[in-house]
Amino acid sequence: MRGRTLILLLGMVGVGVGIAFDKGALTLPVGWNPWGPLSVSDPPTPVTRWKLGRLKDDPEACREVLERSAEPALAYTPLADHEPVAGCPLENVVRLERAGVTFSSSFVATCPWTVAWLRYERHRLQPAARALFDEPVASVEHYGSFACRNVYGREDARRSQHATAEALDLAAYRLASGRRIALAGDWGDDDVEGEFLKRARQGACDLFGTVLGPDYNAAHADHFHLGMRGYRVCR
Template sequence: MRSTIMILCFIALGVALQKGVIEVPRHWAPWAPLYVDDPITPITQLKLKRLNDNRQACLAALDTVPESELRYTPLADYAPTDSCPLSNVVRMQSSSVRFNQSFVATCPLALAWVMYERHALQPAAEEIMGSRVAQVNHVGSFACRNVYGRESGRRSEHATAEALDVTGFQFESGQRVTLLNHWEDDGDVGEFLRAARDGACDTFGNVLGPDYNAAHADHFHLGMRGFRLCR
């Protein structure tokens, strides 16, 4: 009896949605386009994953960033090495931050970064540090290798440009912060780094940092695989 009632409720809900009786906000609707400034919800990561094989929709989402606040170049699919072909990729030059160097990223990774920056990173910087992030320092996104550089095993997210390794931040105030030197800080800097880590979990599939293992003692690994793996 209970299962019958539930089925009828779902049918009624579906009819109401179809006829527009109930209007679902865009950021809660899995079928709606993704806009970078829409509020982050549990649906956001699902939308990002659906863009893996939809270059046009992903680029359209990137283009919802206000003009002049993002510089990127769409790239044709190519293979830097025979064993690591790249598809649906862009080159990120700058956003609301400078990067110490441009980097190649899958379009969903670039989109996840921009959303993270706007919804979590910059708000945390302003609230905790009293200054916006001016530059993000990283050690790259693409490397044709297995996890941890092992000779065998599964391919790293870096082999498909689905992850970015961030080592530190420079603020508009001039202050520089690195994970290697400041993760254990018990003041504002440490609080900011932990907030930066936690905020990334809402858009990236996996976020690994110094608390995960020694291999990540000096950087945040921000990757697209998985769902809210936050360590």
């Protein structure tokens, strides 16, 4: 078959498949459809991860995902692009007051980070808490998100994900009953709290880009670093 004929045939097949999707003759499983907006409820797949990545440069689409999130407790304030500290401009950010859980304090995060967090709560964190403790996580203690600095504060290092408000340092989870599970104290324990923290970290790995914890180094002994950049960095 000559090249041109092959291209023509492939083109016809492509148009046919496109029409079939359009008429509803073919449907993809939820979470695998590359068209249409991302939804917080979509199950985590490589396609949803890719769609989340696209929201980085599309603030409008990202805020629509938040508005459609169906998380009744969610409270946030969209922020205009600004430069709170010279050298660290922030784009596509919100002040997150609460999600499904409350936070020890509100913080500035990028919109895609906020979407990733909502997906983390729904698909990973709360199912793990319910399975192990029969109750949900109600609140989260953290050490902050935005910090205009390089990695480890070193001058010769690359910019930290905190410099663009694309990361949160999470110190502890508190369940609805008040039971507190902290990285400092419960990580690595051979009990239900230790198991919960293991699942809480593992579950974050494919929803964020970079997840670091006590196993990575001493600088992360008391918190999980949940960052957007990177791909399945999980240590």
